[in-house]
Amino acid sequence: MTNSYILKKSVKSLPLNWYYDLKQYEKEVGKVWKSEWFYACHEDNLKEPLSYLTLQVSNFNILILRDKKGLVSAYLNTCRHRGSILCKEKEGKLKTNLLVCPYHQWSYNASDGSLVKTSSIITPKNFKKSKRGLIKVKMKIWNGLIFLNFNNKKKWNSKKVFVDYSSAFEKLKVQHYKVGHVWKKTINCNWKIFWENYSECLHCPNLHPELSDLVPIYGRRLVDVKDDPQWKELIKEPHPKYQGGLRKGSETWSTDGSAQGHKTKYLEDKKNFPGYIYMTTWPSMFLAIFTDHIRLVRVLPLSSETTEIMSEWLFQPKTIKDSKYNKKKVVDFAVMVMQQDSDACELNQKGVHNPIEQPGVLMPEEYEVKKFHDWIKKRI
Numbered sequence: 001m002t003n004s005y006i007l008k009k010s011v012k013s014l015p016l017n018w019y020y021d022l023k024q025y026e027k028e029v030g031k032v033w034k035s036e037w038f039y040a041c042h043e044d045n046l047k048e049p050l051s052y053l054t055l056q057v058s059n060f061n062i063l064i065l066r067d068k069k070g071l072v073s074a075y076l077n078t079c080r081h082r083g084s085i086l087c088k089e090k091e092g093k094l095k096t097n098l099l100v101c102p103y104h105q106w107s108y109n110a111s112d113g114s115l116v117k118t119s120s121i122i123t124p125k126n127f128k129k130s131k132r133g134l135i136k137v138k139m140k141i142w143n144g145l146i147f148l149n150f151n152n153k154k155k156w157n158s159k160k161v162f163v164d165y166s167s168a169f170e171k172l173k174v175q176h177y178k179v180g181h182v183w184k185k186t187i188n189c190n191w192k193i194f195w196e197n198y199s200e201c202l203h204c205p206n207l208h209p210e211l212s213d214l215v216p217i218y219g220r221r222l223v224d225v226k227d228d229p230q231w232k233e234l235i236k237e238p239h240p241k242y243q244g245g246l247r248k249g250s251e252t253w254s255t256d257g258s259a260q261g262h263k264t265k266y267l268e269d270k271k272n273f274p275g276y277i278y279m280t281t282w283p284s285m286f287l288a289i290f291t292d293h294i295r296l297v298r299v300l301p302l303s304s305e306t307t308e309i310m311s312e313w314l315f316q317p318k319t320i321k322d323s324k325y326n327k328k329k330v331v332d333f334a335v336m337v338m339q340q341d342s343d344a345c346e347l348n349q350k351g352v353h354n355p356i357e358q359p360g361v362l363m364p365e366e367y368e369v370k371k372f373h374d375w376i377k378k379r380i
């Protein structure tokens with residue numbers, strides 16, 4: 001059993017009411033979502049000056065925009081007059097460098113959020129315009145990825161923000177990548193159910209037959225070579241079922257295993273590159289690096305029992321410009337897998353309401369689920 005990752009004992013899962021109880025949900029919003037860094041999107045989603053997008057995190061709404069000079073900033077999407085939402089649309093483009101409230105038309109400078117003008121007939125002496133600017137949300141743009149934090153005091157540390165930080169990522173210069181496709185879905189489940197599903201492969205052979213064929217070790221309900229107590233013996237077997245990595249002859253996660261567009265030289269030259277590298281940042285995002293693209297999946301709670309996922313496919317600029325580039329194979333494959341996982345999450349959510357006092361249980365392969373539970377428990 002030495003050096004195997006798996007749990008040696010079964011351990012309690014979380015209480016079932018943690019997946020729907022409103023008090024528990026509010027606690028998690030306060031202690032997790034209002035205090036941890038969460039992912040918004042790749043900068044390339046704001047392609048031109050004056051473009052903006054809005055983001056829903058539970059009951060909070062955030063506005064991210066690129067001003068006329070190209071600088072990106074994030075604000076709470078609320079007018080400082082009487083609290084109307086400022087930008088109603090999910091995304092759009094401002095006509096000028098001003099944000100105008102749709103209610104009584106106060107206007108704000110898009111570059112710094114300062115209040116430019118009210119619509120009142122006079123300005124009372126005791127009214128301080130300087131105190132009525134938009135509220136900034138702390139932001140960090142890391143390699144082109146926009147991260148936000150409701151807690152202004154939080155410092156950024158990429159090695160701590162990611163639970164499984166890989167230095168390979170910083171070599172790729174992802175700030176130059178382009179967003180080739182975006183896909184969104186609302187799943188009827190608590191946000192933690194999404195992460196639990198993501199963290200294990202016990203469900204892989206029955207729910208992801210195509211993925212288990214492409215990544216043979218998943219077909220054994222394992223995610224890592226070291227999940228098998230006998231791994232030191234089995235690693236001598238040449239089959240990817242024991243070695244990890246992709247099915248022979250496959251290059252990426254796509255419907256037929258073929259890569260699309262241009263491959264990344266750094267990854268191709270990398271010793272022992274298994275065909276994919278994952279990086280995870282709880283509570284909001286994981287990304288998967290493939291030789292021809294990067295896929296990011298953002299996870300945001302909308303309510304105690306609904307979660308929005310958003311996936312972005314990033315490609316190198318030369319791939320996007322290539323007339324032979326066909327993103328369909330990589331997009332279709334990942335959407336199929338995400339759809340299968342979403343269905344599983346909804347099944348899970350449907351079962352948690354029954355009056356069962358005892359929590360569920362985690363089995364040996366679910367060590368990553370335990371790690372996630374420990375992470376949550378430490379914060380609430």
Ligand code: FES
Nearest residue numbers: 079081082101104
């Ligand atoms: S609430 Fe925005 S101008 Fe009145």
Ligand SMILES: [Fe+2]
Nearest residue numbers: 197203208341
């Ligand atoms: Fe899955």
